[in-house]
Amino acid sequence: MQQAVRKVVIAGGGTAGWMTAALLRKVLPKDVSIQLIESEDIGIVGVGEATIPPIQIFNQYLGLDEKDFLRETNATIKLAIKFENWRRVGESYFHTFGAPGANMGFCSFQHYWLRAKQQGLQESLWDFDLNYLCCKQGVFNKINTPNPIFEMQYAYHFDSGLYGQYLRKIAENAGVKRTEGIIDKVKQDTQSGDVQALQLQSGEQIDGDLFIDCSGMRGLLIKQTLGVEYEDWHHYLPANSALAMPSERMQQTLPYTRSIAHANGWQWRIPLTHRNGNGIVYSSDYCSDDEAYQTLTNNLDSKALDEPRKITFTTGRTARQWHKNVVAIGLSSGFLEPLESTSIHLIQSGIVRLLKLFPNQGIQPATVEAYNAESKHEFETVRDFIILHYHVNERQDSDFWRDMRSMPVPHRLQQKIALFNQAGGIFNDQNDIFRDASWLQVMMGQGIMPQDYHPAALALPSDLLTETLQKIRAAKHQPMEKMLQHDEFLARYTAN
Numbered sequence: 080m081q082q083a084v085r086k087v088v089i090a091g092g093g094t095a096g097w098m099t100a101a102l103l104r105k106v107l108p109k110d111v112s113i114q115l116i117e118s119e120d121i122g123i124v125g126v127g128e129a130t131i132p133p134i135q136i137f138n139q140y141l142g143l144d145e146k147d148f149l150r151e152t153n154a155t156i157k158l159a160i161k162f163e164n165w166r167r168v169g170e171s172y173f174h175t176f177g178a179p180g181a182n183m184g185f186c187s188f189q190h191y192w193l194r195a196k197q198q199g200l201q202e203s204l205w206d207f208d209l210n211y212l213c214c215k216q217g218v219f220n221k222i223n224t225p226n227p228i229f230e231m232q233y234a235y236h237f238d239s240g241l242y243g244q245y246l247r248k249i250a251e252n253a254g255v256k257r258t259e260g261i262i263d264k265v266k267q268d269t270q271s272g273d274v275q276a277l278q279l280q281s282g283e284q285i286d287g288d289l290f291i292d293c294s295g296m297r298g299l300l301i302k303q304t305l306g307v308e309y310e311d312w313h314h315y316l317p318a319n320s321a322l323a324m325p326s327e328r329m330q331q332t333l334p335y336t337r338s339i340a341h342a343n344g345w346q347w348r349i350p351l352t353h354r355n356g357n358g359i360v361y362s363s364d365y366c367s368d369d370e371a372y373q374t375l376t377n378n379l380d381s382k383a384l385d386e387p388r389k390i391t392f393t394t395g396r397t398a399r400q401w402h403k404n405v406v407a408i409g410l411s412s413g414f415l416e417p418l419e420s421t422s423i424h425l426i427q428s429g430i431v432r433l434l435k436l437f438p439n440q441g442i443q444p445a446t447v448e449a450y451n452a453e454s455k456h457e458f459e460t461v462r463d464f465i466i467l468h469y470h471v472n473e474r475q476d477s478d479f480w481r482d483m484r485s486m487p488v489p490h491r492l493q494q495k496i497a498l499f500n501q502a503g504g505i506f507n508d509q510n511d512i513f514r515d516a517s518w519l520q521v522m523m524g525q526g527i528m529p530q531d532y533h534p535a536a537l538a539l540p541s542d543l544l545t546e547t548l549q550k551i552r553a554a555k556h557q558p559m560e561k562m563l564q565h566d567e568f569l570a571r572y573t574a575n
């Protein structure tokens with residue numbers, strides 16, 4: 080019998096550390112102690128402001144009051160990402176959290192839309208999506224509906240540093256012990272190699288049964304101590320640098336993230352209630368820091384509040400995210416550039432996976448294998464989705480975009496593109512964070528127009544097809560009457 084897990088030690092108190100501490104404390108019985116070590120001298124990565132909708136489930140599970148959460152983290156509502164200049168300079172499209180139209184029977188909406196388009200339909204796919212309609216008008220409201228066709232999926236933009244602090248309060252109140260200090264040495268069992276204890280600079284020694292490495296990109300336990308290799312994906316995603324720079328808030332807060340492609344990378348703009356988060360992501364193989372700085376500062380829409388901060392990274396993943404008695408969560412487990420705001424979600428799903436497989440009676444090889452297989456698949460599907468944005472482009476203005484277009488891509492992605500190209504088909508991969516509607520919008524937005532549609536779309540006679548689409552469109556427009564300007568919603572909703 081392996082050693083039962085009664086003491087969990089979390090190394091690191093960034094977003095990953097405090098999300099892990101708060102959720103583990105909420106779920107695990109009290110006879111499992113949780114201790115977190117962090118160092119204010121080292122600090123946190125301090126970026127990461129856009130999320131995807133499952134964050135709501137995480138917050139609800141912790142029992143966070145949404146209004147309180149919005150106030151504490153200076154959050155705004157996120158309905159979509161607007162991709163500008165990604166397919167061609169001057170063009171844009173939205174990847175919303177909604178879904179265009181409604182699926183009917185066996186047949187997904189895009190097939191009906193493709194057929195109607197051939198019959199002369201003028202409206203774009205997005206005209207049938209409530210999230211898009213709200214983005215166009217800068218509005219939002221919470222709608223209460225029993226009909227999923229009206230449901231509006233949303234996420235948040237927030238200050239992840241403040242989110243960490245908010246969760247810290249909750250976790251400490253619930254009994255997580257926090258220790259301030261720099262981890263200086265890691266003690267391992269001479270036989271098994273398992274981590275036994277973390278020694279701080281102060282000399283204090285903290286032992287545990289299970290260690291969660293939330294130490295950021297350095298991977299203090301998983302990489303530096305256990306020597307787990309890093310799978311480098313820069314051949315697919317060459318960006319390795321970012322400059323992050325806050326600027327003054329805009330007069331009107333948009334309910335979406337902007338992702339603006341430039342000649343050698345892309346720029347984000349994330350609206351918070353007190354400022355905008357901005358940054359540029361680029362590859363040093365194609366662009367110098369000075370050029371990136373110029374591009375970023377030339378394209379800020381409001382006054383800069385600070386000098387840019389440079390962050391370097393290698394896109395990829397830690398080959399085994401659970402090894403021996405160490406589980407890596409957060410940046411220590413890998414990093415995919417922030418194009419689709421997936422890092423905080425990958426933290427969330429890593430914690431949930433760990434909880435599902437929690438080794439109460441001791442760590443078994445089958446548990447570790449299951450955790451690692453699922454994590455690998457999840458990271459790879461996110462990677463492929465991100466590659467799609469770069470690979471399917473028609474830009475002619477730089478070697479960067481030409482190289483992204485001609486590079487070989489993973490087989491799974493090739494298949495997805497071929498299937499969609501042929502007849503608008505999309506298959507769902509288990510553990511893929513992004514569902515059909517996401518793939519649909521990005522494939523269509525990047526310019527893949529299917530050559531045909533599914534024959535099931537022929538089941539409706541022509542006149543009924545037109546009428547059905549108009550009814551769906553009207554139904555999607557109906558909730559617009561209840562929408563408020565985004566700022567007005569935030570002010571009213573968080574007022575009490």
Ligand SMILES: Cc1cc2nc3c(=O)[nH]c(=O)nc-3n(C[C@H](O)[C@H](O)[C@H](O)COP(=O)(O)OP(=O)(O)OC[C@H]3O[C@@H](n4cnc5c(N)ncnc54)[C@H](O)[C@@H]3O)c2cc1C
Pocket residue numbers: 090091092093094095096116117118119121122123124125126127128129130239260261262263293294295296297299321323358390392408409410411417420421422423424
């Ligand atoms: C440019 C950029 C943009 C991003 N944008 C987004 C986004 O929009 N959306 C999103 O979801 N994610 C985004 N991310 C990712 C997001 O920032 C991270 O996933 C998130 O902040 C989690 O970081 P972390 O907690 O793993 O690491 P960190 O924040 O680096 O925390 C590491 C912790 O470990 C502690 N530590 C390290 N070494 C020691 C030691 N020796 N002793 C004691 N303590 C130690 C540190 O003090 C700190 O508390 C972005 C990342 C980058 C680089």
